[in-house]
Amino acid sequence: MSEPKTPQAWANQISAILNAVLGTDRFPVDVSDVAKEISRSRFADDPITLVKGADLPGFEGALYPAPPGKKGWGILYNNTIRSPGRICFTLAHEFGHYLLHRRTSPQGIQCGQENVALGSLDSDRETQKRMEKEADTFAAYLLMPFDDFRRQINPRETVDMDRLSACAERYGVSLIAVIRRWLEYTEKRAVLVVSREGFILWSYSSEPARKTKAVFRTYGCDPIEIPPASLAANPSDSLTDTRTGVDLPINVWFAEEEVKEMAVPSEQYDFVISLLLLKDRDRHPGLEGEPEEDAYDCLMKITDSR
Ligand SMILES: [Zn+2]
Structure with a gap:
């Protein structure tokens, strides 16, 4: 070989x-x-x-x-x-x-x-x-090989935190690692936001989300505050709702976009993991989209290891 x-x-x-x-x-x-x-x-x-x-x-x-x-x-x-x-x-x-x-x-x-x-x-x-x-x-x-992951969650399927947690368990990795991996192959517009004390630490968008500019740029920019009306800013008593998702109106996370947000605390309860699901949208031909953020690996290490 x-x-x-x-x-x-x-x-x-x-x-x-x-x-x-x-x-x-x-x-x-x-x-x-x-x-x-x-x-x-x-x-x-x-x-x-x-x-x-x-x-x-x-x-x-x-x-x-x-x-x-x-x-x-x-x-x-x-x-x-x-x-x-x-x-x-x-x-x-x-x-x-x-x-x-x-x-x-x-x-x-x-x-x-x-x-x-x-x-x-x-x-x-x-x-x-x-x-x-x-x-x-x-x-x-x-x-987390893609062939197996795609069998667990079809690229066209939507998700909730319970299904992603089941995959984290299957692969023996953290929830963040599994969400990050799902975002690499899903055909859904989805954005992972990791926040602490009211600010976004880092964020990663699926390709369809990047193509429609649904991104938060955190590297080399001023810190981005999480929206006051988001779940991330208002940890709820009702755990079930925050794991399956709550529909938020336009202009909470993105202008002109409704978002379903799921939010859970990290394993050590020191930051909040939010997953934002956006409505499917036809790809805009010729739209360049946003490049992948390079600082991700470094930032993921910070938040994922504590
Ligand atoms: Zn190394």
């Missing part, structure tokens, strides 16, 4: 192996096992021999070469992380670094919680950003 060159191709190749061995109903992925098995069979002289929690102050996870005289690599995650979903994503992220970057970073890679700049010990900032993004892409493809 030839060695894949991209994060997607690596994850797809491993997914195909897992499908063949375990069948398609095989989630969540046991990253620790898979990393050890795959690395041993593909790179017998240079395998991952250790995966464990460790005291890593200031780091989310790390990929380290074995001490001198020993062969192989170790994946470590910060043992103060309480969220199993976050640990799973971190392990997959570090496995991605192993597959894609260990040869160019022989001293190892440390991954920070609040910014990606820690990155590799051997490379410049732009390279580090690219490597972090590639490791995140690998993790998302490995843990």
